Structure formats: structure tokens, C-alpha cells
Amino acid sequence: MDQTPHQVAPTQNQTADAPLDIFEVQRVLESLLFAADAPLALDRLTVLLGVPPETVLRAVHNLNEQYTATGRVFRVSRVAQGFQLYSMPEYAEWVRRLYQHQFTHRLSRAALEVLAIVAYRQPVTRPDIEALRKVDCSGPLLTLLERRLVATAGRAHRPGNPFLYRTSREFLRYFGLESLDDLPRLDELSQFLPDTVPSEEPGPEYDTLAIEPKQSRNTEAE
Secondary structure (H helix, E strand, C coil): CCCCCCECCCCCCCCCCCCCEHHHHHHHHHHHHHHCCCCECHHHHHHHHCCCHHHHHHHHHHHHHHHHHCCCCEEEEEECCEEEEEECHHHHHHHHHHCCCCCCCCCEHHHHHHHHHHHHHCCEEHHHHHHHHCCCCHHHHHHHHHCCCEEEEEECCCCCCCEEEEECHHHHHHCCCCCHHHCCCHHHHHHCCCCCCCCCCECCCCCCCECCCCCCCCCCCC
């Protein structure tokens, strides 16, 4: 059945005589994003809402326009191949105060170097990583596995069949990336990983308390 631009398929709690309009879709979407503790993928949202993908994208766009117009301190950001609410970066310090007595994830410079190699060379083996860093990488690699920033991706077809490693969906969420296409260029990594002797000292601290929302071209309906 044809639908107007402001009507979508009814949910299980509605009859065919009372279809959802785009404004109700926005309200339901907002409630789902508030309740979720991880990014919600577009395909899952279409199933939960019972609407086509373009309607979800339009609702996301409309919500962000409303948040901007009303001065709200959060936005719907497309991250880790899904959507999640994030506070604006200028309020990050205030949010950190809320969690100041809780454990904050902190990666050493060595772990960041290993993570960068995995991100740009994946899938990659530990011997390949160590050939690039010239030092043993078992410790940093174990840390990344424990933090779920890196995952195994089978074994390499070579003597010893070493494990292959790749970045995870948690890696995308941790750094506020929609996909691996959003990784900075290699020449931009110098601001995080200067060309120095690998060190085990703590590097920059990263968290997801506030991430700059990106305006993806897919966030707005065509």
C-alpha cells in the first residue's frame, strides 16, 4: 500500500487506521536511543520501528535539527555502524567529573602503536606487528584483546598458522568512528604517535563520554 511521506507502517500496538506519522517515529526513536547502552544499527531500528531505512534517517536528521534549535547538549551520532546519543564535546569535562571515582580506560603508547598497526594493516599477525615495531607486542596486544578493541580473525596460511587480528566494533565506538573509512590518514597519526622509540608509558587518554558528532552523508535522507 502506498504511503505518504509523513506516514509509516503501524506498529503491533496500533491498527491500520492509525499509522505512525514521522513525529511519532521521532519520539519512539528517541526513547530507544535513550534506553540503549550501545549503538543501534540501522537495520535493527527499521525492524523495531517497522519503518523503511529512509524514514529512520529522516527522523535522526529531524531530531538533530531540533536539538540544535533548542540548544540541547547532545546529538544523535552515527558511530560503530549504528546510532547513539552523545553529549557535546564542550561538556566532556563536566561529565568526567560524574565518573571521576570510576575506572577510566587508558591505553599506553605501546598499545596505541599496536592498535594503529592493526587498524591500518588488518588482518595482521603478531609477527607482522613485531616486525614493524621491532619489539615484543604480546603485552599491548593482550591489553587490546581484553579491552575488546581488537579481535581474532582466523589464522594466516603460513608456517605456524599464527592468529590474524582485526579491529572490532568496540574499536569504532571507542574512537567515535562510523566505519574504518573514517580513520585519519596515516600522515595525520603523528599527532598521536610521534616517531620516537616505542614506550610503555601511558599515552593520551581516550573515552566516550563526549564525542564530536559527525554529519554523515547517510544520516540525512536523500
